[in-house]
Amino acid sequence: MPGDTSLGDSFGDAQGDGPSGDGARPGRRALVLVENLSVPFDRRVWQECTTLRDAGWTVDVICPRGTKRDTEAEAVVDGVRIHRYPLRAATGGPAGYLREYGAALWHTLRLARKVGPVDVVHACNPPDLLFLPALWLKRHGARFVFDQHDLVPELYLSRFRRGEDLLYRAVCALERRTYRAADVVIATNESYRDVAVRRGGMAPEDVFVVRSAPDTDRFRPVPPEPELKRGKPHLLCYLGVMGPQDGVDYALRALAELRAVRTDWHAVFVGAGDTFDEMVELSRRLGLADQVEFTGRIPDEDLVRYLSTADVCLSPDPHNPLNDVSTMNKVLEYMVMGRPMVSFELKEARVSAGEAALYAPANDEAEFAKLVALLLDDPEQRARRGEIGRERVGGPLSWRNSQAALLAAYAAACAKDDENSKSKNSKAARRSRR
Structure with missing residues (x-):
């Protein structure tokens, strides 16, 4: 719920409850980037944020403002701090999308600087442009988790029906660049996972299936009318x-x-x-x-x-x-x-x-x-x-299973961070012995 609750107070009760596992990292900080919807209106992103919160992560989100809800520039909702920016949805074809995505990137970078250093940057597509702020955060020590909600090349073909034209080749290039920048990829199903491995060149062990699942608190049957x-x-x-x-x-x-x-x-x-x-x-x-x-x-x-x-x-x-x-x-x-x-x-x-x-x-x-x-x-x-x-x-499609996969993806991303730190320390030790 929006308000002036401090992050420290919000997380004091969350760390011992909820999902646990290899992805539980008390004291670590994640920054979730979203362009397509506001949060918590984006149900999948919100479920991911609360799962991370319950595993001990401090979670910040950068997203656009909603039109009728999620309208505050900044809010703390159930312990998750959300930073929102104004964004006009694209109209008028490709030029409209360039204006929308350009504004979103500028605001995302501006707010990411405000948030400061994080351990993991978690970018949700579309568009496949959020690797740009993710790269900036990687230079400051973050690991990059790419949460692939849509296959943008297929989305382009299906939505605009213009064939494999210049813009199609451009979105394919952006997808390749996003895969190349990612430490770990989250896929919504096995078909998307196959694309990440086959087309994106990701190692199979670095791609995790985190299926979307309904919010059972939101969807409860009532007597028919x-x-x-x-x-x-x-x-x-x-x-x-x-x-x-x-x-x-x-x-x-x-x-x-x-x-x-x-x-x-x-x-x-x-x-x-x-x-x-x-x-x-x-x-x-x-x-x-x-x-x-x-x-x-x-x-x-x-x-x-x-x-x-x-x-x-x-x-x-x-x-x-x-x-x-x-x-x-x-x-x-x-x-x-x-x-x-x-x-x-x-x-x-x-x-x-x-x-x-x-x-x-x-x-x-x-x-x-x-x-x-x-x-x-x-x-x-x-x-x-x-x-x-x-x-x-x-049963098999419940969010409980997706929670475990999400935390495993974060554990894998953090393990890469730990491996890099050990490698740097080892190199430094070798230099000191010379």
């Missing part, structure tokens, strides 16, 4: 970002196919993004305006109400170079709420959801609609698949 179905027997729900690569247009076209054969459902799309207005207009053009509701971003308690009432959830991310190998947060969030879902056939969607989902052939909207109808007509199958998802999130 039939009125959210707007008089229909069934509720369909989409949760997530609405960008060019997120497939909301695929979901809407699938729902148009579904509406042609049945109208016993209401659908709600929760979230916002670059294409929000475009998707609302597409819904109108497809004749879905009376059955499809767009809420924008909503408070957590309202989100939980919709998910608790939903009969089937939608994961319409189309098959493309990025989506096939990425772990979708919405998939895990549907699972923790015990909701069955329909997804397109994606490699990492199957790894996460397993039998909690039904899978349509890649980008086949008609088959997607048929699978939604199949689940609507089979309440026993819905319940079974929902329970499978809940068990997976509580």
